[in-house]
Amino acid sequence: MENNIKVVAFVCNWCTYAGADLTGTSRIKYSSDVKIVRFPCTGRIDFMLLMKAFAEGADGIIVSGCHPNDCHYTSGNFHARRRWIVFKSVLETFGIDTRRIQFSWVSAAEGAKWAEIVNTTVERIKELGPYTEYRELAGVEAP
Amino acid sequence: MKRLHQIVSELLASGKAKLVIGYEKGTGEKRRPAFISDANEVERLVFDSQCSHNLSVYLTKPEYKHVTEIAVFATPQTMRAVVRLAGENQFQDKKLSFIVMDQDQNALLIEGAEVLANHLGKEKIALSSAQEELLAKFEAMSREERFAYWKEQLSNCVKCYACRAACPMCYCTRCTVEVNQPQWISVPSSLQGNFEYHIMRAMHMAGRCVDCGSCEAACPLGLPLNIITRRMIKDIEASLGPDIVSMDTKSVLNTFQPNDKENFIR
Numbered sequence: 001m002e003n004n005i006k007v008v009a010f011v012c013n014w015c016t017y018a019g020a021d022l023t024g025t026s027r028i029k030y031s032s033d034v035k036i037v038r039f040p041c042t043g044r045i046d047f048m049l050l051m052k053a054f055a056e057g058a059d060g061i062i063v064s065g066c067h068p069n070d071c072h073y074t075s076g077n078f079h080a081r082r083r084w085i086v087f088k089s090v091l092e093t094f095g096i097d098t099r100r101i102q103f104s105w106v107s108a109a110e111g112a113k114w115a116e117i118v119n120t121t122v123e124r125i126k127e128l129g130p131y132t133e134y135r136e137l138a139g140v141e142a143p
Numbered sequence: 144m145k146r147l148h149q150i151v152s153e154l155l156a157s158g159k160a161k162l163v164i165g166y167e168k169g170t171g172e173k174r175r176p177a178f179i180s181d182a183n184e185v186e187r188l189v190f191d192s193q194c195s196h197n198l199s200v201y202l203t204k205p206e207y208k209h210v211t212e213i214a215v216f217a218t219p220q221t222m223r224a225v226v227r228l229a230g231e232n233q234f235q236d237k238k239l240s241f242i243v244m245d246q247d248q249n250a251l252l253i254e255g256a257e258v259l260a261n262h263l264g265k266e267k268i269a270l271s272s273a274q275e276e277l278l279a280k281f282e283a284m285s286r287e288e289r290f291a292y293w294k295e296q297l298s299n300c301v302k303c304y305a306c307r308a309a310c311p312m313c314y315c316t317r318c319t320v321e322v323n324q325p326q327w328i329s330v331p332s333s334l335q336g337n338f339e340y341h342i343m344r345a346m347h348m349a350g351r352c353v354d355c356g357s358c359e360a361a362c363p364l365g366l367p368l369n370i371i372t373r374r375m376i377k378d379i380e381a382s383l384g385p386d387i388v389s390m391d392t393k394s395v396l397n398t399f400q401p402n403d404k405e406n407f408i409r
Contacts, residue, residue, distance in 0.1 A: 048339075052325075055335060069401065078400075085403070086379060088407060093374045094338060103409070138335040140333060142332055143300065
């Protein structure tokens, strides 16, 4: 059962998704515990999607997109970066485990970096175990 | 109080205001919002240190959308909210006047949000000592303790959305909590929905919150909502620069700097 964790990766179409593709074509092996969801841009990744992922069974989340200055839409990742800074602070206020969210920049040429990010994140989530602490909230009657 | 009634009477008589949103005596020592459009009712109005409601919240309500000329009694909290709302282009079709109290407790008439922005001081809203104490206690908590703290607090939340209704910055006509395709906030009375709601509210307030404390004051269950907004403002100021309430500062999430600093993105 130790392997039974789910990591969801929210990635942008132009950089990280292409980077993950490169990881595959380069035949670099990486953990199969990650489920990749493709978005047009990191700017499109609403924080509520991350909350929903935790609620629906994700134990860890990776959010990844183009490096700053490399956004296909010029500024999507700059906006995303600010949103992540604020989101992380809000999550810390509420005591949500931010070690379970990995933010990263992975370009289309960084296949090896993608494998490394996924592997280290999956490793960390395995150590932390399933995120039942948050999922159990759904069963607690309030008020 | 005479001067106050005189100003309001003149506003109503000249047609500069069709509606005056002010305060009147409520239960006991409390003050409650008063809505006056008839000059004969001016005597009801009071404006003193007991007045605490942030009246700017009514300016964006659908009930007053059709009224163009409105005069509002403005406390420092109300002023901050009005200036930020004006910066978000919420009053483009309105002709607003404001009645404020100067240092000597004399009523003063200010016409237009631009003039009010100049009148607005730079000082922040102070917390009560009990709130400061709670915030300090909260800051010292570990992650697990914070989670346990909110589990306990939010288990009381009935999602009545009074915090949303009282918030001057919450003016969307369609709110995420009412969207059910997809269902962002779970509807059953569970702790998870309460966490989702309060996290969402915080994120939608990011860089926009004027720290007026209306949400906490409105909460029928006395949840310490100021902790959420105050901590967020502090963190934003630490990482993205000072939180300035003015007509032309964009909210932090509406803009960016290419060299924004963080230390957690790999």
